[in-house]
Amino acid sequence: MIEVRELTKRYGSTLAVSGLTFDVRPGQVTGFLGHNGAGKSTTMRMILGLHAPTSGQALINGVRKRDLRDPMHEVGAMLDAAEVQGGRSAFAHLQALAYAGGIGRRRVVQVLEEVGLAGAARKRIAGFSQGMRQRLGIAAALLGDPGVLILDEPANGLDPDGIRWLRNLLRSLASEGRTVLLSSHLMTEMSLTADRLIIIGRGRLIEDVPTTDLLARFQSGVLVRSPHTARLSAALQLAGATVHPIQHTETGTEPFPDHPANTEPNPVSAELTAMRGHRVPTHPTPTGPGTRPSRSVSAVQNEDTARYPNAVQNPGPAGNAGAVENADPVRDAGAVQNPSPVRGTSVGGELLVTGLTAAAVGDVALASGCAVHELVPRRTSLEEAFMEITQ
Numbered sequence: 001m002i003e004v005r006e007l008t009k010r011y012g013s014t015l016a017v018s019g020l021t022f023d024v025r026p027g028q029v030t031g032f033l034g035h036n037g038a039g040k041s042t043t044m045r046m047i048l049g050l051h052a053p054t055s056g057q058a059l060i061n062g063v064r065k066r067d068l069r070d071p072m073h074e075v076g077a078m079l080d081a082a083e084v085q086g087g088r089s090a091f092a093h094l095q096a097l098a099y100a101g102g103i104g105r106r107r108v109v110q111v112l113e114e115v116g117l118a119g120a121a122r123k124r125i126a127g128f129s130q131g132m133r134q135r136l137g138i139a140a141a142l143l144g145d146p147g148v149l150i151l152d153e154p155a156n157g158l159d160p161d162g163i164r165w166l167r168n169l170l171r172s173l174a175s176e177g178r179t180v181l182l183s184s185h186l187m188t189e190m191s192l193t194a195d196r197l198i199i200i201g202r203g204r205l206i207e208d209v210p211t212t213d214l215l216a217r218f219q220s221g222v223l224v225r226s227p228h229t230a231r232l233s234a235a236l237q238l239a240g241a242t243v244h245p246i247q248h249t250e251t252g253t254e255p256f257p258d259h260p261a262n263t264e265p266n267p268v269s270a271e272l273t274a275m276r277g278h279r280v281p282t283h284p285t286p287t288g289p290g291t292r293p294s295r296s297v298s299a300v301q302n303e304d305t306a307r308y309p310n311a312v313q314n315p316g317p318a319g320n321a322g323a324v325e326n327a328d329p330v331r332d333a334g335a336v337q338n339p340s341p342v343r344g345t346s347v348g349g350e351l352l353v354t355g356l357t358a359a360a361v362g363d364v365a366l367a368s369g370c371a372v373h374e375l376v377p378r379r380t381s382l383e384e385a386f387m388e389i390t391q
């Protein structure tokens with residue numbers, strides 16, 4: 001267990017850490033996130049007794065690091081994997097650390113195997129890749145079989161296999177009841193590895209939250225691909241959703257709010273006008289800072305009236321509510337009215353829909369007779385959530 005209480009560190013005029021309070025609990029992997037210079041390393045150094053706090057305190061298992069009775073068995077750390085003597089072999093390096101901590105040679109062999117360096121044990125560290133140095137740093141942290149692990153950017157320089165290995169190692173160490181604190185800039189990896197996140201900005205605590213809760217808070221809607229985006233977009237808005245057509249860019253996809261599908265009069269507006277009397281079952285998604293609130297159907301109706309004045313003033317046969325209530329959505333489907341130019345080929349566009357669940361989007365598509373080629377709940381990445389929180 002790590003307890004950080006009102007921890008503050010000043011370097012001259014720089015306030016690196018300011019009144020930071022959080023716990024790092026056993027049995028979990030806790031991710032420590034923050035932009036460059038946010039104060040993560042300074043905090044870790046203070047927890048490890050390497051830098052003295054200006055005020056406040058950091059405790060490991062209830063005491064300051066320097067007061068631990070058997071520090072190597074209680075806490076293991078890796079702060080900078082480059083801080084090793086290149087002239088030594090991996091084995092000699094770990095052996096020297098083990099000797100200082102009263103740890104036997106057998107454990108050195110064990111940790112070398114655990115981190116995948118057994119084959120390179122006798123090689124000089126100077127010839128190690130960055131990934132191998134990281135593994136060596138992790139081996140050193142594990143040497144005393146400690147109950148608390150503190151790792152600063154342990155995934156740096158690891159290849160994808162190495163990153164997966166590290167994730168499994170950290171998760172298994174936590175499942176044994178150990179306390180694991182790690183910092184990383186690899187957000188996807190952090191979201192897969194960490195049970196809990198502590199996010200800081202300019203030395204202050206921004207979030208201390210379970211990873212799943214944070215991601216759920218920023219859940220960002222449903223991606224739907226359809227050959228009838230204009231009609232589907234309007235139907236979804238009538239059902240209370242907020243809809244952004246997606247444009248594909250060289251770097252990926254992004255919402256494109258000014259796309260004509262959202263601004264041009266809809267050719268099937270009369271049909272949509274009629275749908276106002278045809279309630280579509282909806283399952284609103286939870287709202288939060290990462291989601292737009294659902295608009296009420298009546299609000300959308302008013303907006304739609306403004307957007308499609310002709311449809312309201314001169315309703316066609318389909319504009320009669322009774323006619324639509326009796327309408328067969330499949331018979332009247334746009335797929336039939338506007339068949340795709342190539343059968344079996346996916347045409348049309350994509351919409352990012354917020355304010356409705358994927359099930360509700362599917363129901364709306366069915367009721368409005370719009371074919372759907374793909375329907376995917378879109379989860380906000382940790383990176384997106386992090387950027388929004390720390391802006």
Ligand SMILES: Nc1ncnc2c1ncn2[C@@H]1O[C@H](COP(=O)(O)OP(=O)(O)OP(=O)(O)O)[C@@H](O)[C@H]1O
Nearest residue numbers: 011014015016034035036037038039040041042043
């Ligand atoms: N020894 C030091 N002397 C003076 N200023 C320092 C010292 N160590 C850190 N700082 C400053 O304290 C602030 C926090 O730095 P720190 O290294 O803790 O951030 P970080 O979150 O670990 O950043 P990064 O992700 O880049 O490693 C920065 O403004 C940094 O320049």
